[in-house]
Structures are given as C-alpha cells and as structure tokens.
Amino acid sequence: GIQVEQSPPDLILQEGANSTLRCNFSDSVNNLQWFHQNPWGQLINLFYIPSGTKQNGRLSATTVATERYSLLYISSSQTTDSGVYFCAVEVGGNEKLTFGTGTRLTIIP
Amino acid sequence: DAGVTQSPTHLIKTRGQHVTLRCSPISGHKSVSWYQQVLGQGPQFIFQYYEKEERGRGNFPDRFSARQFPNYSSELNVNALLLGDSALYLCASSRDSPYEQYFGPGTRLTVT
Numbered sequence: 758g759i760q761v762e763q764s765p766p767d768l769i770l771q772e773g774a775n776s777t778l779r780c781n782f783s784d785s786v787n788n789l790q791w792f793h794q795n796p797w798g799q800l801i802n803l804f805y806i807p808s809g810t811k812q813n814g815r816l817s818a819t820t821v822a823t824e825r826y827s828l829l830y831i832s833s834s835q836t837t838d839s840g841v842y843f844c845a846v847e848v849g850g851n852e853k854l855t856f857g858t859g860t861r862l863t864i865i866p
Numbered sequence: 867d868a869g870v871t872q873s874p875t876h877l878i879k880t881r882g883q884h885v886t887l888r889c890s891p892i893s894g895h896k897s898v899s900w901y902q903q904v905l906g907q908g909p910q911f912i913f914q915y916y917e918k919e920e921r922g923r924g925n926f927p928d929r930f931s932a933r934q935f936p937n938y939s940s941e942l943n944v945n946a947l948l949l950g951d952s953a954l955y956l957c958a959s960s961r962d963s964p965y966e967q968y969f970g971p972g973t974r975l976t977v978t
Contacts, residue, residue, distance in 0.1 A: 845908075
C-alpha cells in the first residue's frame with residue numbers, strides 16, 4: 758500500500774514564528790487533505806489539495822503531485838496552533854484515506 | 867449546517883462485551899467511513915459505505931462490522947471486545963470519493 762511520511766515528527770516554536778511541515782507519499786493520489794487534530798481529538802479540515810496551492814489566512818499549502826509531496830506553511834504561529842498535523846491521501850480506486858505519521862507542533866508563548 | 871455527529875462521546879466496556887457506535891453524516895453526504903485511532907498513532911481505516919453498500923474494508927478482524935441506513939447514518943459494531951480495541955473511533959462523511967472528507971468528534975472507547 759501507499760506510504761505517507763511526515764516531517765519533522767516534532768516541532769517546538771516560539772509564538773510568532775513561521776513553520777513548514779512536509780508530507781511525502783509513495784504513489785499517485787487523487788485526494789490529499791491536511792488536518793489539525795486538537796487536544797480533544799477533533800480532526801479539523803485545513804485543506805483539500807490534491808494539487809496546486811491554496812491559502813487560508815495564516816495557513817497555506819502546496820502539493821506537487823508529480824514529485825509526490827505536499828507542504829503546509831503556518832505563519833505568525835499562535836498558541837492555538839498547537840496540536841498534531843496530519844496529511845492524508847487517497848489512491849484512485851481505493852476508497853479510504855491513508856494518514857501520515859503526523860507532526861506534533863507546540864507553540865510556546 | 868450541522869457537522870458530522872457521533873454518539874456516544876465516551877464509553878467504557880468490559881472485555882468480551884459488544885459495542886455499537888453511531889454516526890450521522892453531514893446533510894447531503896452519502897458516504898460514511900469509519901477509522902480507529904490508537905493513542906499516539908494516526909487514524910486507521912476500518913470501513914467505507916456509500917448508498918448503503920460497503921465500498922471498502924480495512925485490515926480489521928471479522929469482529930468489526932458496520933452498516934448504513936436509508937438516511938445515510940451508520941453504525942459500527944464490535945463484538946467480543948479486547949483490551950486492544952481501546953481507541954478513539956472516528957466517523958467521516960463525504961459527498962462521494964475522492965471528495966473532501968469531514969470528521970466527527972469521535973467516540974472514545976475504553977475496554978477494561
């Protein structure tokens with residue numbers, strides 16, 4: 758099956774800093790999503806981005822499908838950005854999301 | 867519009883018992899998927915249903931089963947519970963595949 762690796766596994770930053778999270782996948786995909794999981798376990802949709810670039814406020818994401826990676830950018834970090842960030846992919850004809858290994862982000866005031 | 871809802875929020879069961887978890891999708895969504903998330907790991911796919919038909923099944927034992935009702939809500943059933951079934955169970959809905967999936971708040975199951 759498809760392999761999804763995220764880096765770095767852990768990231769600790771001061772409030773106000775910028776960060777880049779990476780997601781590498783081993784096969785062509787027809788769906789890629791980024792999620793933020795809050796301390797209560799809720800998975801919050803950030804981006805649906807099988808290809809191209811999107812921006813939403815302080816967050817943006819880029820997926821280069823031909824090179825099999827996606828990047829999530831967080832600018833001017835806030836303490837509420839803390840949590841685990843997952844990318845998840847769906848391969849054509851395989852009706853499921855395969856989640857990456859996650860990046861745990863901690864923002865220090 | 868309401869998001870994906872799940873019930874119950876928390877559940878404590880004893881080994882060997884049976885459990886039923888429930889999920890209501892976003893209005894207009896016909897696909898429901900179930901995932902299991904063990905502490906410290908990413909969610910793992912269990913089942914997907916679309917228009918009441920099973921479309922996909924993950925690598926889980928036959929103790930796990932699910933169904934989807936005419937109103938597109940869904941149940942996940944787990945028989946003969948084991949300690950290792952303790953996890954957060956997440957339900958997701960989408961219009962179809964490979965459209966964007968939206969997750970509910972989850973049911974936290976503890977097996978003692």
